[in-house]
Amino acid sequence: MGILAGKQVVLGVSGGIAAYKSLLLVRALEKEGAGVHVIMTEHATNLVSPRLFRELSGNPVSTTMWGDVTNHHVAHIALATLADVFMIAPATANIIGKIASGIADDMLSTTITATTAPVVIAPAMNTNMFCNPVVQRNLQTLRDLGYHVVAPDAGELACGTVGAGRLPDTDVLVFAAEQALAAGLLRGKRVLVTAGGTREAIDPVRYIGNRSSGKMGYAIAREAARQGAQVTLVSGAEALPDPAGVEVVRITSAREMEAAVAARYETTDIVIKAAAVADYRPAEVAAQKIKKEANEEAPTLQLVKNPDILYGLGQKKTHQILVGFAAETENLLENAAKKIAKKNLDMLVANNVAEPDAGFNTDTNRVTFLFRNAEPEELPFLSKDEVAERIIRSVAELAKAR
Ligand code: PMT
Numbered sequence: 549m550g551i552l553a554g555k556q557v558v559l560g561v562s563g564g565i566a567a568y569k570s571l572l573l574v575r576a577l578e579k580e581g582a583g584v585h586v587i588m589t590e591h592a593t594n595l596v597s598p599r600l601f602r603e604l605s606g607n608p609v610s611t612t613m614w615g616d617v618t619n620h621h622v623a624h625i626a627l628a629t630l631a632d633v634f635m636i637a638p639a640t641a642n643i644i645g646k647i648a649s650g651i652a653d654d655m656l657s658t659t660i661t662a663t664t665a666p667v668v669i670a671p672a673m674n675t676n677m678f679c680n681p682v683v684q685r686n687l688q689t690l691r692d693l694g695y696h697v698v699a700p701d702a703g704e705l706a707c708g709t710v711g712a713g714r715l716p717d718t719d720v721l722v723f724a725a726e727q728a729l730a731a732g733l734l735r736g737k738r739v740l741v742t743a744g745g746t747r748e749a750i751d752p753v754r755y756i757g758n759r760s761s762g763k764m765g766y767a768i769a770r771e772a773a774r775q776g777a778q779v780t781l782v783s784g785a786e787a788l789p790d791p792a793g794v795e796v797v798r799i800t801s802a803r804e805m806e807a808a809v810a811a812r813y814e815t816t817d818i819v820i821k822a823a824a825v826a827d828y829r830p831a832e833v834a835a836q837k838i839k840k841e842a843n844e845e846a847p848t849l850q851l852v853k854n855p856d857i858l859y860g861l862g863q864k865k866t867h868q869i870l871v872g873f874a875a876e877t878e879n880l881l882e883n884a885a886k887k888i889a890k891k892n893l894d895m896l897v898a899n900n901v902a903e904p905d906a907g908f909n910t911d912t913n914r915v916t917f918l919f920r921n922a923e924p925e926e927l928p929f930l931s932k933d934e935v936a937e938r939i940i941r942s943v944a945e946l947a948k949a950r
Contacts, residue, residue: 549580553580555583555633557583558587558631560588560659560660562591562643564715566637576721576722578605585605589654610659624655628663634660634663635725636660638671639670641686644683670697670715672713678713696724696728733775737817741765742819743781744761744786744788745825747826748830748854750830750833751834759824764936766785767936770933771939781796782805784799805823818868819869821873827856830851858872859891869950872895876901880916881898893920895943898916900914905929
């Protein structure tokens with residue numbers, strides 16, 4: 549469970565075609581452990597029945613200032629106060645205009661005026677409406693006032709238009725709620741994370757690889773983005789979906805990873821290298837699939853060294869905070885301590901990969917943090933999401949101390 553567990557989300561549904569998608573959002577928020585309280589505009593009730601939202605959320609649905617459907621005393625104030633985070637999805641041009649102008653003339657616009665919770669606005673409408681300068685001005689007003697505005701997706705809309713205006717997928721909306729709730733520890737920072745293993749080609753169909761799934765690096769990228777950072781994830785992982793709010797650069801080999809990282813290093817504040825990079829690659833890549841000939845000896849694979857990307861970054865370090873990982877099967881702290889000095893790191897995550905529930909391709913991990921000028925910190929057995937939270941907290945402390 550993440551940051552939404554135990555939190556109360558007040559979800560405003562206004563009258564856009566995408567109102568039906570908000571039913572899925574209710575389910576997704578509940579799956580994260582949040583309580584959901586829905587307010588619908590009158591227009592929205594023409595598109596989706598309030599009963600559906602009531603059944604899915606398990607809470608009364610407010611549709612008017614004057615009804616007696618809720619169990620709250622002075623319902624709009626009670627709901628405004630109850631909210632840990634307030635979301636409007638879909639948000640029509642109408643509700644956006646009302647909020648930006650301070651109009652409070654129905655249950656949703658009145659409640660939002662009364663809340664002090666962070667507010668997430670997810671616009672969804674026809675492309676021309678979305679691009680209308682008045683709507684854009686209103687959205688900018690909301691952004692300037694600290695509202696979290698989620699960019700709509702582009703694609704084919706219900707009206708047949710192709711362009712921006714689609715309500716983003718549920719995971720993007722849930723992520724926006726998490727981001728609004730988070731402390732913003734890395735707000736304004738540019739973070740580069742590497743994840744997954746590299747694959748070094750032998751021939752067109754074979755490669756040297758390792759068992760890294762990318763789970764650890766992806767959890768770090770997600771948490772950094774949740775804490776407000778602008779995150780780039782350089783990834784060799786094959787099976788994981790792109791995390792919401794993160795730019796993903798896909799690479800295959802160590803040399804591709806090196807180039808992707810080098811191109812962004814100067815403008816990056818924090819680098820976290822969770823990837824398992826192959827130390828060696830075949831000296832030559834066969835142009836055609838290597839054939840197994842009868843009566844022939846097994847071929848010998850000649851290897852050459854790959855660049856040590858992290859070492860190179862340590863040599864060129866100027867303003868960056870550099871965090872490395874060390875995957876060790878023995879003498880964990882001793883070997884890790886050598887790496888932090890040799891690679892000129894600010895922090896090193898020593899990863900005990902000898903246990904079956906830690907390291908490669910697991911959902912849990914066992915790690916110890918090493919710093920340049922502080923005692924090592926051994927973490928308890930945790931999920932990779934929890935390890936990621938602790939890494940980002942430590943990195944934020946290092947950034948604050950600069
Ligand atoms: O992806 P998962 O399945 O979730 O698994 C996570 C993990 C076990 C891969 C991860 O937690 C981890 O330990 N990553 C580092 C793995 C590794 O390559 O360790 P190392 O001790 O060989 O390398 C030390 C550091 O140098 C690492 O930050 C590595 O990214 C970097 N390195 C290594 C070799 C190389 N040629 N270039 C590098 O930049």
